[in-house]
Amino acid sequence: MNAPITRRDFLGSTLLASGAILLRSTTPADILGAKDEFTGYGGIGEYSTSNGNTLDILRAGHSIRDGTYDPLPKNVIDTGETYDCVIVGGGISGLAAALFFRRQGGPSAKCLVLENHPIFGGEAKQNEFLVDGKHLIAHQGSAIYQLQYPNSFLARFYDSIGLKTPKLTYQKWAGPQPEMPLSRTPYEAAGLEHGQYGFWFGARFDQRPGLWLIDPLGKNLRGAPISEKTRAEWLRYLKGETLLRSKFEHPKVEGDASSRYLDSITLEQHYMDRFGLSRDTVRTFLSPIEGGGSGLGPDALSAYSDYAYEMLHPLADEKDGTDQMFPGGNTTIARLMVKSLIPAAMPGPDSVEGVTGNNVDISMLDVSGAPARIRLSSTVLSVEHDGEPTRANSLAIAYLKEGKVYRVKARSAVMAGGSWTTKHIVKGLPETHRKAYAQFHRSPCMMANVAVRNWRFLYKMGITGCRWFEGTGNYMDVRKLALTSIEDPGIGPDSPIVLTLKVLYSYPGYSTEEQGHRGRAEMLGTSFAEYERRIREQFTAMFAHAGFDAQRDISGIILNRWGHAYLNPQPGFFFGNNGRPAPREILRNAPFGRIAFANTDLAGAMDHRYSILEAQRAVGQLLDQVLEA
Numbered sequence: 001m002n003a004p005i006t007r008r009d010f011l012g013s014t015l016l017a018s019g020a021i022l023l024r025s026t027t028p029a030d031i032l033g034a035k036d037e038f039t040g041y042g043g044i045g046e047y048s049t050s051n052g053n054t055l056d057i058l059r060a061g062h063s064i065r066d067g068t069y070d071p072l073p074k075n076v077i078d079t080g081e082t083y084d085c086v087i088v089g090g091g092i093s094g095l096a097a098a099l100f101f102r103r104q105g106g107p108s109a110k111c112l113v114l115e116n117h118p119i120f121g122g123e124a125k126q127n128e129f130l131v132d133g134k135h136l137i138a139h140q141g142s143a144i145y146q147l148q149y150p151n152s153f154l155a156r157f158y159d160s161i162g163l164k165t166p167k168l169t170y171q172k173w174a175g176p177q178p179e180m181p182l183s184r185t186p187y188e189a190a191g192l193e194h195g196q197y198g199f200w201f202g203a204r205f206d207q208r209p210g211l212w213l214i215d216p217l218g219k220n221l222r223g224a225p226i227s228e229k230t231r232a233e234w235l236r237y238l239k240g241e242t243l244l245r246s247k248f249e250h251p252k253v254e255g256d257a258s259s260r261y262l263d264s265i266t267l268e269q270h271y272m273d274r275f276g277l278s279r280d281t282v283r284t285f286l287s288p289i290e291g292g293g294s295g296l297g298p299d300a301l302s303a304y305s306d307y308a309y310e311m312l313h314p315l316a317d318e319k320d321g322t323d324q325m326f327p328g329g330n331t332t333i334a335r336l337m338v339k340s341l342i343p344a345a346m347p348g349p350d351s352v353e354g355v356t357g358n359n360v361d362i363s364m365l366d367v368s369g370a371p372a373r374i375r376l377s378s379t380v381l382s383v384e385h386d387g388e389p390t391r392a393n394s395l396a397i398a399y400l401k402e403g404k405v406y407r408v409k410a411r412s413a414v415m416a417g418g419s420w421t422t423k424h425i426v427k428g429l430p431e432t433h434r435k436a437y438a439q440f441h442r443s444p445c446m447m448a449n450v451a452v453r454n455w456r457f458l459y460k461m462g463i464t465g466c467r468w469f470e471g472t473g474n475y476m477d478v479r480k481l482a483l484t485s486i487e488d489p490g491i492g493p494d495s496p497i498v499l500t501l502k503v504l505y506s507y508p509g510y511s512t513e514e515q516g517h518r519g520r521a522e523m524l525g526t527s528f529a530e531y532e533r534r535i536r537e538q539f540t541a542m543f544a545h546a547g548f549d550a551q552r553d554i555s556g557i558i559l560n561r562w563g564h565a566y567l568n569p570q571p572g573f574f575f576g577n578n579g580r581p582a583p584r585e586i587l588r589n590a591p592f593g594r595i596a597f598a599n600t601d602l603a604g605a606m607d608h609r610y611s612i613l614e615a616q617r618a619v620g621q622l623l624d625q626v627l628e629a
């Protein structure tokens, strides 16, 4: 932890190496070529070789898509192992499936989790930096969780894995400067209501250099370089003032008339109807920010996607909100699950402090004879019944590890890896299921974590967060961190922090599926060095006037690229079209022989709570197969 930060050396070498690539236009094939121009600096600590989907992960994943191992080669190595359940994917859903299986499958039930990354967690992983001797942590993807009603299923689940005090305590203001309100999560924008937030307008609005509007709400957007009509529309939206003529009934229960109506239109149409926005206003100022929880802009999404999360009914709003966040986001929840599943793999007490303060003992994750095992860096290539699916007693599961293909046997399997690989690797998938999965579209996201030595430049501008509408990313916020394994209980403008840019790829006007393809081509076709350059330039354009110097102030940048980050529910995804069942219901309600389906994408809402609930359902569907045999 005290090793000097290596990123400057890295930066020097990647910039040199990338010179050639910047001189010509790049394609994904160039970037994915022999030399790794893609992955970039991974930070320090346990997650340093697992920043999003690295080049190795991509290559293995694309070998599934391209059918490289279909049919399987003749030299598959049979491990001779048989498990009661094999779980594909070691994200929150896969880990939850393993836990439910161990708890419900009887004392002798054995399960194996196969996960393609070098560490478990899926989208719930973290980055770590060492900045001027301070250890900083930030999330790679999955960030927040909500307080639940204390006797709800989810609250009891949290409790069972050692999350005994879900309401966290956060850093307090420190230092001589007058205090500013800070957010606890990347999505809170605490400064907006307090006049300590900024909107930045650049070349897209003919502003060279860019123009800042500080306190956009307090100023009613006056001074923004936009027409009076746009100003009135956007302000109505920002202030939540709906049109009087707009009749709207908030969905109360999933599947009620209001939710079904919302699922028949786009989110864009919904905003236009409710707030009187023009399509152009939605696409310029709300896209992709307001569809961000579903990965694309409102034009590509079912209007119900905005409400699907609420149907989990967290604890009714407390004064200071129900959203909570560990410094590394839901990484801590994944670690708590592993601690419950394989206690020896996570030394120390069975608590948040235990799992955040100690390293994983990787050697204990996959121990011969153990009732639960997690095998990392293992990409599952195929899951196939041994014989006719309705009568087969077992499955053959092949996976790729360090260039070799292995096979294990299982009496059941939970597919928790997500739609984009499941549809390829389950062999003989019935047409109903194939057609259902064909309606699952996922789009990419890049989470750029930018470690800065201090945030005096923001403080000087009188802001703690901001939004912009062109270039890389759309918003960022200074966060006060939960006091779990955090060295510094105080935060002020002199503190080193990590600013997180969530980069989404929306192409308004194209179909939901096409936007995903285009986004992936863009994200995969851009080298680490090029993104680093763009981020430094973006920060310079926005903050140099306030004393920001990219060379001096940025200590490190980690890119976490998720090729299939978000499920993007198009209209009809949730409740079906023209009397046909919704695709998610087919997969939820009908296991295929000994194979059941999990992952948060089956809910149509990307949320770790759904990852857990889908896992619980999937395991329940398989128990009879395993217990009676």
Ligand SMILES: Cc1cc2nc3c(=O)[nH]c(=O)nc-3n(C[C@H](O)[C@H](O)[C@H](O)COP(=O)(O)OP(=O)(O)OC[C@H]3O[C@@H](n4cnc5c(N)ncnc54)[C@H](O)[C@@H]3O)c2cc1C
Pocket: 088, 089, 090, 091, 092, 093, 094, 114, 115, 116, 117, 121, 122, 123, 124, 140, 141, 142, 143, 144, 145, 330, 378, 379, 380, 381, 416, 417, 418, 421, 422, 425, 445, 447, 562, 565, 566, 599, 600, 601, 606, 607, 608, 609, 611
């Ligand atoms: C940028 C971003 C921000 C988010 N923020 C939040 C948030 O704040 N709060 C929240 O609750 N949710 C958030 N989410 C949603 C997130 O999806 C869930 O919280 C949760 O982490 C998903 O867990 P999962 O297990 O369902 O899927 P994943 O995390 O995707 O896990 C699936 C795992 O299976 C692996 N896998 C896939 N195919 C194979 C294969 N063939 N072989 C082996 N392994 C395979 C994948 O690589 C992955 O590691 C966010 C998502 C993203 C992308």
